[in-house]
Amino acid sequence: MTGTDDGPVRLAPPRAGGLVRERLIRRLDPVLSARLGVVAAPHGTGKTTLLAHWAARRPEHLVWHRADPADAQPERLLAGLARDVAALVHVPEPSSTAGLASLLAADAGRPLCIVLDDVHLIIGTPAEAELERLLLLCPPNVHLVVAGRQAPSFSLARPEFSAVVLVDGEDLRFRADEAHALFRDVDGLRIDPVRVLDLVHATDGWAAALHLFRLHTMKRSPVERHRAACDTGAHYAWDHLRRHVLADLAEDEAELLRVASMLDLVTPRRCDALLGTSGAAATALHELGRRSLLVDDDTAPCLRMPEVVRRYFADELRESTERDTYAALRGRAVELLERDGALGNALALLAADGRWPEARRLLVRSGAGAFAPGSCAWAELVPPELTGTDPWFALAEARRLFDDGRLAGARAAACRALTLAGGTGCAVIATELRARSAAWDAASEELPEGGPGGEPPLRAAIRGSPAAVARSLGADPREEDLLASGIASLLAGDRRTALPVLRRCAERLDRDRLAALAAQLVLALFESDEAGAVPDASAAEIEAVHRHARCGGLSWLARLTDGMLAVLSGSTAGDELAEAVSRDCERRGDAWGAALLHAAALLAGGSGGASSRQGYTALAGEFRALGADVLAAWAMSRAAPPYGPDAVPSAAGFPEGPLAGPRPALRGPGSDGTDDKGAARCLTGELPAGTGAPSLAVTCFGGLAVHLGGEPVDLAEVRPRARTVLRLLALNAGRPVHREWLATTLWADLDEARALHNLQVSISALRHVLDPRGAGGGRRAVLRQDDSYVLVLGPSSWSDLAEFDRLLHEADRAHRRGDPARAAVALQGALDLYTGDLLPEEGPAEWVVGARDRYRLRAAGTAGALARTRLSLGQEKQAVGAAARSVEINPWSDESWRLLIALLRDSGEVAEAERTRRRYCDMLASLGIDAGTDPRRR
Numbered sequence: 001m002t003g004t005d006d007g008p009v010r011l012a013p014p015r016a017g018g019l020v021r022e023r024l025i026r027r028l029d030p031v032l033s034a035r036l037g038v039v040a041a042p043h044g045t046g047k048t049t050l051l052a053h054w055a056a057r058r059p060e061h062l063v064w065h066r067a068d069p070a071d072a073q074p075e076r077l078l079a080g081l082a083r084d085v086a087a088l089v090h091v092p093e094p095s096s097t098a099g100l101a102s103l104l105a106a107d108a109g110r111p112l113c114i115v116l117d118d119v120h121l122i123i124g125t126p127a128e129a130e131l132e133r134l135l136l137l138c139p140p141n142v143h144l145v146v147a148g149r150q151a152p153s154f155s156l157a158r159p160e161f162s163a164v165v166l167v168d169g170e171d172l173r174f175r176a177d178e179a180h181a182l183f184r185d186v187d188g189l190r191i192d193p194v195r196v197l198d199l200v201h202a203t204d205g206w207a208a209a210l211h212l213f214r215l216h217t218m219k220r221s222p223v224e225r226h227r228a229a230c231d232t233g234a235h236y237a238w239d240h241l242r243r244h245v246l247a248d249l250a251e252d253e254a255e256l257l258r259v260a261s262m263l264d265l266v267t268p269r270r271c272d273a274l275l276g277t278s279g280a281a282a283t284a285l286h287e288l289g290r291r292s293l294l295v296d297d298d299t300a301p302c303l304r305m306p307e308v309v310r311r312y313f314a315d316e317l318r319e320s321t322e323r324d325t326y327a328a329l330r331g332r333a334v335e336l337l338e339r340d341g342a343l344g345n346a347l348a349l350l351a352a353d354g355r356w357p358e359a360r361r362l363l364v365r366s367g368a369g370a371f372a373p374g375s376c377a378w379a380e381l382v383p384p385e386l387t388g389t390d391p392w393f394a395l396a397e398a399r400r401l402f403d404d405g406r407l408a409g410a411r412a413a414a415c416r417a418l419t420l421a422g423g424t425g426c427a428v429i430a431t432e433l434r435a436r437s438a439a440w441d442a443a444s445e446e447l448p449e450g451g452p453g454g455e456p457p458l459r460a461a462i463r464g465s466p467a468a469v470a471r472s473l474g475a476d477p478r479e480e481d482l483l484a485s486g487i488a489s490l491l492a493g494d495r496r497t498a499l500p501v502l503r504r505c506a507e508r509l510d511r512d513r514l515a516a517l518a519a520q521l522v523l524a525l526f527e528s529d530e531a532g533a534v535p536d537a538s539a540a541e542i543e544a545v546h547r548h549a550r551c552g553g554l555s556w557l558a559r560l561t562d563g564m565l566a567v568l569s570g571s572t573a574g575d576e577l578a579e580a581v582s583r584d585c586e587r588r589g590d591a592w593g594a595a596l597l598h599a600a601a602l603l604a605g606g607s608g609g610a611s612s613r614q615g616y617t618a619l620a621g622e623f624r625a626l627g628a629d630v631l632a633a634w635a636m637s638r639a640a641p642p643y644g645p646d647a648v649p650s651a652a653g654f655p656e657g658p659l660a661g662p663r664p665a666l667r668g669p670g671s672d673g674t675d676d677k678g679a680a681r682c683l684t685g686e687l688p689a690g691t692g693a694p695s696l697a698v699t700c701f702g703g704l705a706v707h708l709g710g711e712p713v714d715l716a717e718v719r720p721r722a723r724t725v726l727r728l729l730a731l732n733a734g735r736p737v738h739r740e741w742l743a744t745t746l747w748a749d750l751d752e753a754r755a756l757h758n759l760q761v762s763i764s765a766l767r768h769v770l771d772p773r774g775a776g777g778g779r780r781a782v783l784r785q786d787d788s789y790v791l792v793l794g795p796s797s798w799s800d801l802a803e804f805d806r807l808l809h810e811a812d813r814a815h816r817r818g819d820p821a822r823a824a825v826a827l828q829g830a831l832d833l834y835t836g837d838l839l840p841e842e843g844p845a846e847w848v849v850g851a852r853d854r855y856r857l858r859a860a861g862t863a864g865a866l867a868r869t870r871l872s873l874g875q876e877k878q879a880v881g882a883a884a885r886s887v888e889i890n891p892w893s894d895e896s897w898r899l900l901i902a903l904l905r906d907s908g909e910v911a912e913a914e915r916t917r918r919r920y921c922d923m924l925a926s927l928g929i930d931a932g933t934d935p936r937r938r
Contacts, residue, residue: 013051013055013062014048014052014064016053018046018182019181020818021050021178022815022816024171025057027171028165028167029872031143032113032871032902033163033898033899033902034165035135035143035163035164036135036143036144036154036165037165037166038146038151038152038167039145039172040148040168041168041169041171042169042245043149043208043245044208044211044240044244045169045172045173045206045207046207047147047148048117050167050172051115051147055115057872058113061111061113062113063081063085063114064084065081065117066116066117067122071121072121072122072125072127073125074126074129074130077122077127077130078130078134081100081134082100085112085114101134101137111142111143111906112141112143113144113145114143114145115146115147116131116144116145116147117146117147117148118147119148120148120149120150123148123150132152132154139905140901140905141905141906149292150290163898169292169295173204173206174207174210175205175543175569176197176562176566177571177573178569179196179199179205180193180196180573180576181571181572182210185573187214189214189218189225190222191222191225191229192229192580193579194580194584195226195229197577197580197581201232201307201550202232202233202307202311203234203237204307206237206308208240208244209234209237209308212237213229213234216228217236232311234307237308238308241309241312245293246293253284254313255275256284256285257288257293257305257309258316258317259275259317259329260294260305260313261313261316261317262274262314262317263345264304264348265302265304266294266303267301267302268281268285269281270340271285273336274329274332285303289303292306293305297551327353330349333349334346334350338365341369343362343366343369343375344370344375344378344553347362347370347376347378348377348378350378351378351379356386356393360390360392363395363396364392367425367426368429370396371399373403373514373552374403374553374554375399376397376399376403376553377403377555379396382397388416389420390420391416391418391422391427392417394416394420395414395417395433398410398414398430398433401413402414403555405555405556405559405560405588405590405592407441407589407590407592409589410437411434414430414434414437415430415434417430418434436456439456439459440456440459440592442626456480457469457480457481458483458484458487461487461488462487462491462629462631463627463629463630464630466488466490466491466630467494469488470488470489470497473488478512479508479511479512479516480512480515482505482515482519483505486498486499487502490502490522490526491631493738496850502519502522502523505519506520509548514554517545517549517557521545521557521564523541525538538568539565539569542565542568543561546562549561556593559584559585559590559593560596562577562581563581563585563593563597563600564578564597564600566578566581567600567604568604569816570812570813570815571817578597578601582598582601592626594622595619595623595628598618598619599631602616602619604813617635617636617639619635620632620633620635637736695708695709695796695797696708696770696781696793697710697797698730698791698793698798698800698801699800700727700800701800701834701835701836701837702835702837703839703840704723704730704841706726706730708770708781713770718766719762721746721758722762722766724746724845725742725762725763726766727839727842727848728745728848729782729789729791730791730799730839731839731851732790733791733793733801733802734790734792734799735790736786736790737790738787739756739759739788740756740787742789743758743759745847746759747759763789766782767781800833803830804833804834807826807830807833808827808830808858808862810826811823811862811865814826815869820869820872823869824866824870824873824875827865827866828866830862831859831863831882834859837852838852838855838856856889859890860890863882863883863885863886863889864883864895864896864899866885867882867883867886867899867900867903870882871903879903880900880904880907891923898920900916901913901916901917901920904916
């Protein structure tokens with residue numbers, strides 16, 4: 001680095017230590033196919049560290065410029081950038097914006113990244129407008145990344161900025177697994193992972209606060225360190241907050257924040273009411289939001305205060321206000337919140353102040369509204385003598401325990417409330433809560449009101465009748481029943497019906513927060529077909545659910561998503577954290593949370609070895625103990641070699657084909673002579689040596705092909721409809737498909753008896769072809785399991801669909817572990833498997849169209865992911881080839897075309913890039929879309 005009178009030459013990024021966060025590196029990588037990247041977040045969130053880590057991996061030419069207040073003058077900023085670029089390409093410095101753009105255009109054969117840090121120092125100045133002008137004049141090989149406490153006010157509606165990459169404060173928050181890795185691997189601090197969770201929740205994952213915690217506890221004993229991690233006020237960060245974040249805060253703004261610290265949701269009207277002003281709060285709140293001292297709430301047109309800031313100003317309010325004035329202000333806040341229906345917030349204020357008589361009166365006045373899901377977290381503060389003698393406080397404790405997944409405790413508290421209630425109004429609420437707790441608590445022998453038929457529909461579906469439950473719910477059910485219908489359809493294998501229903505439920509957050517968030521979580525796990533292309537898609541959705549659950553007091557759902565995010569991280573730190581969360585569930589008596597996290601960990605592991613099978617067997621036992629027979633049967637199907645994880649075409653989902661049943665327990669010998677005891681032995685992993693499934697190789701991409709014992713199977717003599725049965729079983733290879741679904745799908749014009757007869761004839765014909773004398777050694781490739789059929793994949797068998805999904809899962813894990821070379825190998829392997837559309841010989845058959853489209857989109861996404869991964873490894877030629885393959889597979893994808901055009905330009909293939917751009921315009925024109933002169937308008 002050299003210097004001049006105008007300042008230093010800044011070419012290289014600063015060296016940055018700390019934890020390299022792979023998910024954020026991946027968030028920034030698309031900048032290479034876009035013109036602009038923006039990292040906008042408050043002070044101390046790790047913006048510069050992220051950019052330094054990202055820049056260190058870039059093979060492209062890169063200029064790093066850190067703005068200072070003097071750069072507000074356009075000539076100063078442009079002179080600095082011109083000097084840096086000229087030094088990089090070894091030419092004289094240009095003297096104008098147009099000259100700098102011309103210099104960059106002259107070197108258009110290779111990509112150039114310009115990183116401008118601390119851009120907030122020039123926002124609102126003439127230099128900002130000149131920077132936008134420069135970017136518009138630059139050729140497409142120039143990519144600008146800006147970082148600061150505010151985003152620049154560029155006109156992002158312009159077609160040149162149609163693919164902006166945005167990273168904000170929410171993205172930069174440390175997840176719990178990242179904080180655990182930071183302390184363990186970077187700082188060398190051993191902290192109980194559950195305490196790390198507490199720390200992340202107390203600080204909102206604020207990077208500066210985590211750093212200050214490290215400095216605060218570095219020389220302390222492990223016990224003192226754990227104690228500090230439990231400090232929900234994060235007092236160790238207050239001095240930094242005061243000196244670096246709040247230093248220029250005006251007194252009226254500070255007073256507003258002190259008052260707002262009482263509110264879960266901050267609105268101008270509430271602040272005006274508490275301050276005695278009229279309309280003054282709106283402008284101040286807007287300014288505080290711009291400075292990230294308040295953040296937008298996801299569920300309402302309101303603001304929330306970050307946890308550290310809120311604790312700080314709540315303490316200031318208490319310490320700086322005279323006692324009687326403080327009590328009166330809190331009383332007014334309670335009255336205001338009660339009028340607004342924010343009963344949980346109002347009761348939390350009363351509980352924090354120990355005003356129990358007033359809290360009881362508010363409970364009596366509010367009735368059921370005070371006991372909505374997530375509204376009773378405050379009950380943790382209630383003294384035991386009150387929860388043991390007062391029905392209203394006992395009921396609040398029951399609601400809190402139920403929301404935390406502690407069903408036995410919730411049932412006991414609800415029973416106590418019912419006993420104490422006498423003729424009071426809480427008896428009805430207590431009865432309902434007791435019934436719900438009993439329905440989900442497997443240890444309870446109490447039947448729900450009305451007998452077995454009165455249990456919640458979702459509970460009934462998991463217990464053993466998913467298809468029947470899905471059919472029984474009305475056309476326009478409540479949100480809770482809508483959730484049950486979607487999950488029941490999913491458990492029954494009807495994904496096509498399930499997903500739209502779950503989407504409807506997830507959209508109704510304002511009607512039933514718990515049901516909507518549960519639906520969103522299920523969709524995050526089952527709707528992530530693009531995981532090979534976007535490894536963090538599921539995690540982002542789950543993180544959103546976690547944020548809502550935390551803010552809404554739904555502690556069980558928040559804890560479950562904490563564990564799932566740790567599992568999805570794919571890191572050793574994440575595995576440790578997930579195991580700790582699972583143990584915490586067990587300690588609390590939350591058997592459902594522990595079982596679901598064990599299932600998530602097994603699915604994410606993706607291994608088909610003996611340890612994985614043992615894990616699924618143990619998981620089946622957990623689900624059976626919970627009375628979840630459908631989930632237990634699913635787990636056992638994963639435990640057995642014929643139906644093991646390597647045979648399932650999804651690393652994170654239940655079978656697409658219907659599960660057996662209404663009750664999936666195994667029966668005795670089938671009516672068609674199938675040895676169901678053999679099938680049972682397959683399910684329990686007890687198949688004797690020499691009697692397993694034959695060695696099959698099944699290919700579905702580009703057309704069905706089957707090899708038995710290494711030899712191709714001649715299907716020419718099999719009737720067309722029997723071949724269709726085989727294709728349908730091959731699509732679901734290794735998974736049971738219900739025979740009624742097969743029959744009605746393929747013989748819809750016949751009555752049930754004739755359709756089932758035709759199905760049995762087809763199955764017999766297939767068995768004859770797939771088990772010629774000697775080839776299978778008497779072992780059947782098609783088995784019957786209860787009321788379902790399955791194309792068995794033994795340990796030596798292979799399916800291209802299963803292998804495709806396994807490789808995408810492997811690539812996903814490699815990305816998460818920061819191993820792009822291994823990810824590229826897995827992505828290339830998956831792409832090589834995709835030799836054409838799924839089962840094209842079936843044409844537009846309804847049962848295959850959805851799966852065909854999904855695999856086509858996934859293959860195109862895989863090619864795009866491979867292109868970006870190759871580029872990050874400096875393999876430009878291979879990256880172009882992968883991008884071209886993405887366009888070939890899905891020529892209707894704007895993203896694929898843009899990626900290919902950008903890669904061609906950046907690799908110096910200017911003529912080919914222009915030819916590809918024109919092909920893209922032709923494609924848009926064929927759809928009736930006017931792309932103008934620049935297809936990026938789209």
